[in-house]
Amino acid sequence: MMPTSNRMLQIILLLFLSALILAGFLSDGIRETIQGVVELQIHPARLISDFIDIAGIGAAFVNAALVGLTGLLLVRFSGIGLSGPTFAAILTMTGFGLFGKTPLNILPIIAGVYLSARLVGKRMKDYLIIALFGTALGPLVSALAWEFSLPLLPAFLAGITGGIITGFFLPSIAVSMLHLHQGYNLYNMGLSCGFFGLFAAAVIRGFGQFKAMPSHWFVESSLLLELFVPVFSVLLISAGLITGGKQAIKDLKEIQSIPGRLPSDFVDMASLSGTLINIGLVGLFGSAYIFIIGASFNGPVIGGLFTIMGFAAFGTHLKNSWPVVAGVITASLLTGNPLNSPGPILAVLFSTTLAPISGEFGRIIGFTAGFIHLLMVMQTGSWHGGMNLYNNGFAGGLTAALIISVIQWYKSNRTEM
């Protein structure tokens, strides 16, 4: 990758995060926004906690930007240039800053990953991707701190200690989980965090019980919420076309031919301009789907759109995604789950975690993966008590492991002609 790609991605992300902060303060005013951001830091964050519903658009946007900025600073201080995976991670972190991540609940996890790296003589840059995506367990930190009615100092210490322990275990789990699906589940940290979350939830349930928590899902309409992703998408497409011209279109076509298996850095494999157009297209199609089914653009939905846009630089494109999405939609309809209800909405967006299966093994297997994914993801959230924000990555990882094991068995055992 040319250094200019790193510089351009930095500019894009800084403008994006600045736009979130500006939109946040303009939406709710400075005082109310800051009060809301403070409120979010001490609020339980398990699924589904729509921060827009809890503290307003302004607070949710500013909190998301702060989470994204934390990721950007971590990348910067690790000495790693921005590219497909780091761009995906920062956009994902920002997206989940709208429904679960806060600067306060992600920092202990990052510290834990750092300690783990130091134990085995590695540098933070070696585990950077794990640290960034591992923040999916932010709600575990919040749960330990704020859901057991502890006095402030013990609550704070419980959260920090739990987060550090969590982060410490993530690198070992993440590498093992990769082997389960062989890189065909893009959100591998979703599977890893879900796996760890099973044990964490068992421990918490063993010593007590989670605090009963209502689900938060913002349902009002807002022009700002509806237009943010489409406008951002159009700007990215324009940037790609302006910087790449006709070559960008060729690169976009090349991207559509990549299976997308981990790790597929489209910026390296094609070009930044082609990747920007791909990101914009994924954002536009995702937004169009939300408009068509008549769903609200709220924290989880916008967070989901940010995530799939991020991964459009790191494995996802329209060609490898649509069979999986079609599988999810078909399963939703056949099982009587309304397409505009929270579970299926998020499943459609995040099921693109299985896009590499479609890209490598074809549309029918991709469709099947999507179908199974919907059935799985409707169950898995309760397994980890909603503490793993990447619940679709968890369900997707299990689905991918099943499909890959069957394909591997078949290919390994059938008699060669």
Added chain:
Amino acid sequence: MKRKDLIIKLIGEMSSYILDENPMKMVISLHQEEDGLHLAIIDDAKHSDADLEKLDKTLNSRKRPELAAYYGAMTGHDLLGSSRLDLLGWQIKHSDVVRMGEGVKIDLWLGGDRFDSRQFNIPEKKE
């Protein structure tokens, strides 16, 4: 990663790549020193110039520590699907790809932080 594990994985990934072309011959040679090693793979399958150029580019791609330490664990291990030499390229110091008859000779040089390339006479890059 332990040196032995790394060597096994690199040989596995390279073998997977070579065997995809159904060669009649594949030779793997390993020369190990204290702080580095030289792995040579020779085959007799037909390779186009474009294939060799792509191979050379992939093996000598820029280093990606943030990907190598994490996704690099799949090297030579998760072999379902097409081989992925980029995973391998991130973990080696240098490689050379040269045509040998119809086949190819791939030289890979690896080393720890104390690796001294002069021990292995790494060819200088052509201007």
